Amino acid sequence: MTQPADPPKDLPKDLPKDATHRLEELEHGLFTSDLSVNEFLLVKEAGFHPLGFVMGSSIYHIGLQTRKWGESQELTKLTEAMYTARELAMNRMEEEAEELGADGVVGVRLDVNYYEWGSDSAEFIAFGTAVKAEDGTSYKNALGKPFTSDLSGQDFWTLMQTGHVPQGLVMGTCVYHIAHRKLTQALGSMGQNVELPNFTQALYEARELAMTRMQDEAGQLNASGIVGVRLEEKSHQWGSHTIEFLSIGTAVTKTTGEVTLPKPLTIISLDN
Amino acid sequence: MSQSSAELPEAAVRRFSSGAFSSGLTVPDFAACLQLGLEPVGLVQGFCVMQWGWYGAGSSFMRGSNPYTMGAQSDGAYSESYRCPHGYVSAEHRMWGQNLEQPWVEAAWSAGYGAAYARMLDEATALGAHGVIGVVDRVTPVADSQTSEFHFLGTAVTVEDGPPPAAGVPWTTYLAGQRLTKSIEAGFMPVAVVASMASVRVWAYCITEYQMEGGRGWGNTNQTGEVEQVIRAHMAVRQLARKHVRQKLVGDALHGVQIDVEKRELAQGDEVIDCTIRGNRVRRFKDFDVVPSPRPTVRLS
Amino acid sequence: MSEDVAIDVKAEMLRGAQSLATAPPPNTKRGVTSDLSIDEALLLHSAGWEPVDLVCGVSVASVPFGVWNWGQGEIGVASAAHNAAVQGAAERLKEECAKVHGHGVVGVRIGVEVRNHHIDVDLVGTAVRPVDGGSTPALPFVSDLSARDFTLLKGAGWMPAGLAFGASFVYAPRRSAGAALQQKTQNIELTNFTQAMYAARESAMERMQRSALEVGGHGVVGVKVTEGPMSFARHAVGFTAWGTTVKLVADVHRNIEPQVILPLDDAVVMFAAQNLRGK
Numbered sequence: 001m002t003q004p005a006d007p008p009k010d011l012p013k014d015l016p017k018d019a020t021h022r023l024e025e026l027e028h029g030l031f032t033s034d035l036s037v038n039e040f041l042l043v044k045e046a047g048f049h050p051l052g053f054v055m056g057s058s059i060y061h062i063g064l065q066t067r068k069w070g071e072s073q074e075l076t077k078l079t080e081a082m083y084t085a086r087e088l089a090m091n092r093m094e095e096e097a098e099e100l101g102a103d104g105v106v107g108v109r110l111d112v113n114y115y116e117w118g119s120d121s122a123e124f125i126a127f128g129t130a131v132k133a134e135d136g137t138s139y140k141n142a143l144g145k146p147f148t149s150d151l152s153g154q155d156f157w158t159l160m161q162t163g164h165v166p167q168g169l170v171m172g173t174c175v176y177h178i179a180h181r182k183l184t185q186a187l188g189s190m191g192q193n194v195e196l197p198n199f200t201q202a203l204y205e206a207r208e209l210a211m212t213r214m215q216d217e218a219g220q221l222n223a224s225g226i227v228g229v230r231l232e233e234k235s236h237q238w239g240s241h242t243i244e245f246l247s248i249g250t251a252v253t254k255t256t257g258e259v260t261l262p263k264p265l266t267i268i269s270l271d272n
Numbered sequence: 273m274s275q276s277s278a279e280l281p282e283a284a285v286r287r288f289s290s291g292a293f294s295s296g297l298t299v300p301d302f303a304a305c306l307q308l309g310l311e312p313v314g315l316v317q318g319f320c321v322m323q324w325g326w327y328g329a330g331s332s333f334m335r336g337s338n339p340y341t342m343g344a345q346s347d348g349a350y351s352e353s354y355r356c357p358h359g360y361v362s363a364e365h366r367m368w369g370q371n372l373e374q375p376w377v378e379a380a381w382s383a384g385y386g387a388a389y390a391r392m393l394d395e396a397t398a399l400g401a402h403g404v405i406g407v408v409d410r411v412t413p414v415a416d417s418q419t420s421e422f423h424f425l426g427t428a429v430t431v432e433d434g435p436p437p438a439a440g441v442p443w444t445t446y447l448a449g450q451r452l453t454k455s456i457e458a459g460f461m462p463v464a465v466v467a468s469m470a471s472v473r474v475w476a477y478c479i480t481e482y483q484m485e486g487g488r489g490w491g492n493t494n495q496t497g498e499v500e501q502v503i504r505a506h507m508a509v510r511q512l513a514r515k516h517v518r519q520k521l522v523g524d525a526l527h528g529v530q531i532d533v534e535k536r537e538l539a540q541g542d543e544v545i546d547c548t549i550r551g552n553r554v555r556r557f558k559d560f561d562v563v564p565s566p567r568p569t570v571r572l573s
Numbered sequence: 574m575s576e577d578v579a580i581d582v583k584a585e586m587l588r589g590a591q592s593l594a595t596a597p598p599p600n601t602k603r604g605v606t607s608d609l610s611i612d613e614a615l616l617l618h619s620a621g622w623e624p625v626d627l628v629c630g631v632s633v634a635s636v637p638f639g640v641w642n643w644g645q646g647e648i649g650v651a652s653a654a655h656n657a658a659v660q661g662a663a664e665r666l667k668e669e670c671a672k673v674h675g676h677g678v679v680g681v682r683i684g685v686e687v688r689n690h691h692i693d694v695d696l697v698g699t700a701v702r703p704v705d706g707g708s709t710p711a712l713p714f715v716s717d718l719s720a721r722d723f724t725l726l727k728g729a730g731w732m733p734a735g736l737a738f739g740a741s742f743v744y745a746p747r748r749s750a751g752a753a754l755q756q757k758t759q760n761i762e763l764t765n766f767t768q769a770m771y772a773a774r775e776s777a778m779e780r781m782q783r784s785a786l787e788v789g790g791h792g793v794v795g796v797k798v799t800e801g802p803m804s805f806a807r808h809a810v811g812f813t814a815w816g817t818t819v820k821l822v823a824d825v826h827r828n829i830e831p832q833v834i835l836p837l838d839d840a841v842v843m844f845a846a847q848n849l850r851g852k
Contacts, residue, residue, distance in 0.1 A: 018775035025782050031792035032737075032782060032816065037722035040794050041729055041829050042570070053778065053796045059766035061759065081760035088762060092771075115745065115802065115810070121763055123770060127798070154570055309583035402590060432583065434590040443593060453582055454611045461589030486638035486690035496654035498661050499633040499691065506631040506695075507665060514606065514627065526606040527614070529627050531697055549627075551606065557592035558585075566619065568725065568831045 023099045026052035033129040035107060039153020043106065046157045048131040051100045055128075056092025060085035061121040067177045067242075072202035074209065075242065078175035082244055086110060086171065089126040090148065097146045102130035103139035104147035106156050108169055110248075114237065122236070141167040142222045149250040151228060159227070164252040167221040171248040172213025176206035178241045207231065210247040223251035288314060288399055295427040297406055301449030305405065308453060309432035313399045318392030318424040321414065322384030324377055349373040350508050354477040354501055361478075366540070369477025371505040373512060377471040377546075381420070385411070385467060388422035389444075396442045401428035403437070406448030407465050409550070445552050446528065460527065460554040466520050467550040470512035474505045476541030484541035505545055509533070513547040526551040607699045609680065613720035617679075620724040623704050626673040630666030630696040634658040638690070641806040647773060648742040648809060654692045655740035655813070656780060659685075662694040663715050663736055670713040675700025677714035677733065679723045683815070689805045712788070716817045718795075730823025735788040737796075737816040739780025743773035745808045774798065774812050781814040790818035 026032065033050035035043060043050060062085075065077040089110070097105050108128035115123065128148065133139055141147045149166035151159060159166065179198050189196070210231070218226050229249035236244060287294075295312040297305060305312065354369035388409075396404050404426035412421045426444065437443065445462035447455060455462070476484065480501040510533070517526065529551035536544045607614065607624035614624060634654040641648070670678050681698035698715070701723075716733035718726070723733065746769045778798070785793045793816035800812045 018772045018779065022775050022779040022782060025779070025786070030782060030786055030790065032778070032785070032796055033792070033794055034796040034798075034816075036795055037718065037725055041568075041725060042831070044729070044826055045828055045831070050792065053793075055774065055778075055798075057767065057771050057774065059763045059770060061761050061763050077760060084760065085762070113800070121766070123766075158570065307582060308586045310586065431587060431590045434587055435594045438594045443590075451611060454615075456585050456589055457582060458611060458615060459585075460611075461592055463593065483635035484691055486636065496634050496636060496650055496657060498657065499635055502633045503631055503661070503665075506633070507629070510629040510631070517606070518604070521604045521606075523604050525604045528610065529606050529608040531608070531627065531629075533695065551608075555592065557589045566616070568829050569834045570831045571834055 019096060020099070023052065023096060026100055034127060035129050035153050039107070039156075042153045042157040043129075043131060046160045047134055048103070049134050051102050051130040051132050052096075053127070054093050054096035054100070054102075054105060054130045055126060056089045056094070056096065057123060057125040058085050058088035058092070059121055059123045060088070068179075070179050071177075072179040072198055072205075073177055074206070075175045075177050078238075078242075078244075079173055082175060082246075083173050085122070085124045086126070086173075089124040090169070093126040093128060094145055094148065097128075097130040097148075100130050101132065102146045103132050104149065104166065105130050106149055106151055106153065106166075108148050108150045110150075112234075112236070120237075139165060143168075143220070150248065151250055155228065159252065163255055164225075164227075165255050167223045167251040167253055168217075169248065170214050170217035170221070170223075170226060170251045171246060172210040172215070172217065173244060173246050174206050174209040174213070175242065175244045176202060176209075178202045178243065180241060206243070206245045207247070210245040214247040214249060218249075218251040221251050222253065224253045226251050284395055284398075288395075296408070296425060297427050297448055301406065304449040304453050305427075305429065308456065309434075310403075310405065310429040311432065313401050313428050313430055314395075316392050316395035316399070316401075316404060316426055316428045318388040318390065318395065318422075320384045320387040320391070320422045321419065322380055322387075322422065323419040324380030349375045350472065350512060352501075352504060352508075354480070356478045358478065366476065366478045366481055368475075369480060369501060370475045371501060371508065372473045372475065373508070374471040374473055374544075378469055378516070381411075381469045381471075384420060384422045385409075385469075388424050389465070392424040392426060393442055393444075396426075396428040397437075397440065399428050400430065401437075401442050402431045402434050403443040403445070403462070404428050405445055405452060405462075407444050407446050409465065409467070411548070445554075446550075447552060455527070455552075455554065459556055459558040460525070461557045463524055463553045463555050465550070466517060466526065466553045467548060468513055468516035468520065469546060469548045470509050470516060471544065471546045472505045472509040472512070474502055474541075474543040474545070476501065476543075481541035484537075502541075502543060505543070506533075506535075509545045509547040513549045517549045517551070521553055524553050524555045527554050528552050608697070609699055609720050613680070616724045617701060617720045618704070620727055621704055622701050622723075624720075625675045625700045625702055628666055628669035628673070628675070628678055628698060628700045630662040630664070630669065631694070632658045632661030632665065633691050633693050634661070635691050636689070641689070641803065641809050643747075643808050644744050645746070646744065646769070647776065648744060651687075651692075651742040651809075651811070652740050652776075652780075655685075655687070655742070655811075656738070658692045658694040659736070659738045659740070662696045666696050666698065666715055667713050670700040670715075671709060673700050674702060674709050675713060676702045676707070676710055677716065679716055679733070680719050681715060681717045681736065683717060683736075685813075687803060687811060714788075717815070718817050725829070726819060728827065729829055730821060730825065730827045731819045732822045734790040734818040734820040735784070737781045737785040737790070737793045737818045738814070739777045739782070739784060740811065740813045741773045741777040741780065742809055742811045743769055745769070745802075745810060770810070773810065774800065777812040777814045781816060785816070785818040788818055789820060791820050793818050 031050045032053040034053055062078060062081045065075050067075060105128040108126060111125045113123040139147060147166045148169040150169055226249040232246045234244050294315040296315055350373040352371045356367040407426035410423045414421050443462050444465045446465055480499055483499045529549060532548045534546045605624055606627045608627055609624055634657045636651055636654050640650045666678055678698040678700050681696050684695035686693045714733045715736050717736060718733055746765045796814060796816040798814045803809045803811060
């Protein structure tokens, strides 16, 4: 199954004016980053310089969706919503990075916040640090945009040493409703060791959908692989029979054939 | 500094004479301890419940002087006065304010802490220990107000082939295990666990009261401003705590300092601020050789 | 760990215990008080710096009544109060540092309380200076970097320049009842909500950047953005951005060339003093 319908065509092209003002300041030489000191030093070691802390957010209202109590099914409207909301946030973050002339964004984090005054709505935020190669080579991806990755500074350095370059953060999402068992079924299996086929089937299918969508995104970037894949399962505010499966990872391509990672020193530490 | 305690409680005598030791050390700490040539001889503790009177003896209040009158306290304790800039407004308008150090509270705290500490040392001496490591100290307020319980717990140790403790007083430290090993390797010998406390009371005057209660005051419409009186009290209490601790150091260094500040907001902008500083008093016993810069590493797992 | 290492520490422990038996020389020197752990103190020394004293800075800024009542847009007075409180506390911290002849403060622990009528900021850190002296700079630096991060940065040619900070408070925007009903079944972005939160977040970040520029910094590392509603006014949301301002003091950045290691145990590897001596 392919991605849900194309993202809305009216994605905002302009960032809020407060953002442009802040980004201008960054273009004059000051850099900001949410990298720790360790990560900062390793990013420099990899030949990149941080440009600025970039972020994008979107407050999205998730519409109601009717569902059949007794059937396991994907709730496509909710899937679309979760996908679009995250895309909006990520796109704004990428726009900020492009504004700074970045080659990519590292350490991307995606957060979801709920506020009491926003029922059925949530704020989706994407954060990261935009970086640029110091030797002027362009690291933009197949779509001509700065790469995004949720790799930490350490992982980014290690990846570059192996001759691979990040292309983009890829994600696939699927919101699945798990059928409630009929009363007779529930009573019948009470107290026994037994597999619950609808649960198994539902969770299996949902995870597969999420991961396939993620791989499709990687395909669009002409990536040779995905590293650091994480599978997250959250119920957000929908109750325990509706779960969002989010599969997220960094798509990479191989650049050169050599691996420059030096032979590691193996140690056994004897202190605690 | 320390008060002599009554005889050891009977239960302590029984526990000590049993021969086997008990210790509060974890297994790695125990191993490190043996590596240092320290032999645990028993778990020791000291205990004291202290009460200080409300505006106890010696305070300027009890001496009949009004805290609202301007004038430093006669015992040299910190105090600062504030005077209202307005003319007469009303009987409730607070025309005077003062930041007052509360030496009676500090003295009571010191006495309680000292007594509990001394009792722990008594137990250690009864076991023939040279020092006490892994000290844990707790100060807990008890149900009634103005009462606190001081509790010390530690593991008494002897140093292999070591001399009896100087002046008959075992040395003590909060550290144990690897951290104690590193401290010794770096050339620092623990002398004692040291703690001091300072307490300052803020009697707010009109401006402070308005600022702390969100009032707009006179001529102060919709602006923010720093609350000077409260800030000065906070800075003073921290400086005083450090000053008190320094007096106990006699030139030795204090490592691993922990500073705790507790404030209780009372009505009308008044506040009581207590600041406690604890740390390990240490003495350099050998020249310091600087270690070379360590090599940074990146872990692969 | 070899046998000689074990005997070594035993001998040193004995030596230490014996040193207490001899009366200490009269000491009028002002002892060092520091909240650094022994690991951090050793690291600092290896970079040629030493701890001097524990220093504090506090500020309380008042917030007038009625500021939190639901309005529109940014809550300017609250933002100004928070920014003033952090600045005031940092100023006092610097004063204490200068008084003990420190060149800067590391490992600053930051405590912030936003209350209905006042915002309190509490800073504690250790003042440090180079071992071989040197004149006290006019503007001591203040940083929340640990002594370890300070040493690493210094080795690469950078120095901390200050605490970067920016705050911004905003009212949650309102929706009309009609709009709320219309949006109920749709998946739709709530644009004015987005704009309001976005603007406030950017504003906090911008103030943080400006505070970095004010001390002549070249960059900010370790940026942390916090956001959340006020416990006493849930329709008001506060955003703060914190970071450490850094400045390149060497001509160029010095690469650190890390060694890659593969530990074969589960425990977290922290360096041990023995390893530092190259044994």
